[in-house]
Amino acid sequence: MADIRAAAESVFREESGRIIAGLIRISGSFDRAEEALQEAFTSALASWPVQGIPRNPAAWIMAVAQRKLIDAARRERTRLEKQDALKYETQIMGSMPVVEFEEATMDFPDDRLRLIFTCCHAALNVEAQVALTLRTLGGLSTPEIARAFLVPEPTLAQRLVRAKRKIHEACIPYEVPPRERLPERLTAVQATIYLIFNEGYAASSGKDLVRNDICAEAIRLGRMLCELLPLEAENIGLLALMLLHHSRREARVIDGQLVTLEEQDRSRWDRNTISEGLTLVEKALRLSPAGPYQLQAAIAALHAEAGTPEDTDWAQIAALYEKLLEMNPSPVIALNHAVAIAMSRGLQEGLNRIDELGRTRVLDQYYLFHAARADLLRRLKQNGEAAAAYTKAAALANNPVEVDFLNKRLRQLRAE
Helix, strand or coil: HHHHHHHHHHHHHHHHHHHHHHHHHHHHHHHHHHHHHHHHHHHHHHHHHHCCCCCHHHHHHHHHHHHHHHHHHHHHHHCCCHHHHHHHHHHHHHCCCCCCCHHCCCCCHHHHHHHHHHHHHCCHHHHHHHHHHHHHCCCCCHHHHHHHHHHHHHHHHHHHHHHHHHHHHHCCCCCCCCCCHHHHHHHHHHHHHHHHHHHHHCCCCCCCCCCCCHHEEEEEEEHHHHHHHCCCHHHHHHHHHHHHCCHHHHHHHCCCCEECCHHHHHHHHHHHHHHHHHHHHHHHHHCCCCCHHHHHHHHHHHHHHHCCHHHHHHHHHHHHHHHHHHHHCCCCHHHHHHHHHHCCCCHHHHHHHHHHCCCCCCCCCCCCHHHHHHHHHHHCCCCHHHHHHHHHHHCCCCHHHHHHHHHHHHHHHCCC
C-alpha cells in the first residue's frame, strides 16, 4: 500500500498542474476541476492496490477525473435543468467520449498556456492573476503562495476565491488570446512563471531548499512562452534568468547544507545551461531596450561568467541594479542594490544604505533583509550587531535549510 500511495503522490506532484489544466478546459470551472482531480486520486488509492498501477498513471487519473466531471454534470442537470449556464456546460460534457484509461491523452502544452492566459486576464488584478495560476497550474498550496507574496494566508485564500468567482461571472474565455491582445496580459504571465521558478529555487516549505521539479516546470513554461512570442525580448530575458540561476542547482546545497554563492564550488555549475543562458541574454539585449527581466538576466550572467568570487564585476552589477531600481523602485531591489554597492564601493556604504532602507520598516518581516545586514556586519567585525541580525533572520526564515545556515553563522560568531 505504501508503494501505491507513493506512486499516486508522485503523479500528483509531477502531473497535477497538467491534469488540472485539461480538466478546466473540459469543465469550464476551476472548482469542478479541482474536485474531480481530488476524487480521481482517491479512486486511485482504492483501485491501484487491487488492479495494479496502470502503465500511464497520469492518463488514468485524467480519464477518471473526466468521468467524475460527467457524472457530476449529469446529477446537476437532473436537479437544475432550467439553468442555462448549466445546460450549456452539461451539453458540452455530455458529448465527450469516455476515454479508456490507457488511451487517454492530454494536450498538456496548449491546455497549460490556455490556463495561464485565463488566469492572467485583464479583468483580474495582478495579485489574483499570479496567485490563481500558482495555485492551479503550479500546484502550490495556499500557504506557499501566501509566503511568496508576503501576505497573510487568509488574505491569499480570499484572493483565490474572488478570482475564481470573477472568471465565472465575467465568462472569461479559456483561451490563448489573439496576438494583438497578448501584451496586455504578458506582464502577469511572466511574473507568474518567475514566481513559480522562485518557489522551486528557494522553497518556502518542506525539508528541501531546492525543488528542481518546480524550477524545471517554470523553465518549460518559459520556453513555451518564447515559442509563442519568439521576438519578445522580455520572454527571452526571463528564460535566460531562470536558466542561469538553475545552472547553480548542484552547488547550492551540499549534504543538506546551504552554500552561499561566494562559497560555491563553481566546477559543479552546469556549464551547458550557463552557455544557453548567456546566449539568450545576448539575444534579448539585441532585440530591444532592456527591460526588468533582461537586466536581471544580465546580472546573473555576470555572476555566471566569474571564474572566482574575486572576478565578479560588482561595479557593473551595481550599475545594472541601479537601472532596475529606476524601472521598479521596490524595496527588495533596493536591498540587492545596497549589497552590490557594499561589494563594489565599500561594506560600510552598503550597510548605510541597508540601514536607511530598514528605517522604512517595509522589510521588517523579510528574512533576507536581516540576513544581508547580518552578513555585512559580520564582514565588518561588528559581531554583536551581526548576531542580533542573524537571530532575527533565523526567526523569520521558513525553510529548515536556510534556518540551519543562519544558526550556523550565529554559532560561528559566538565562537570567535
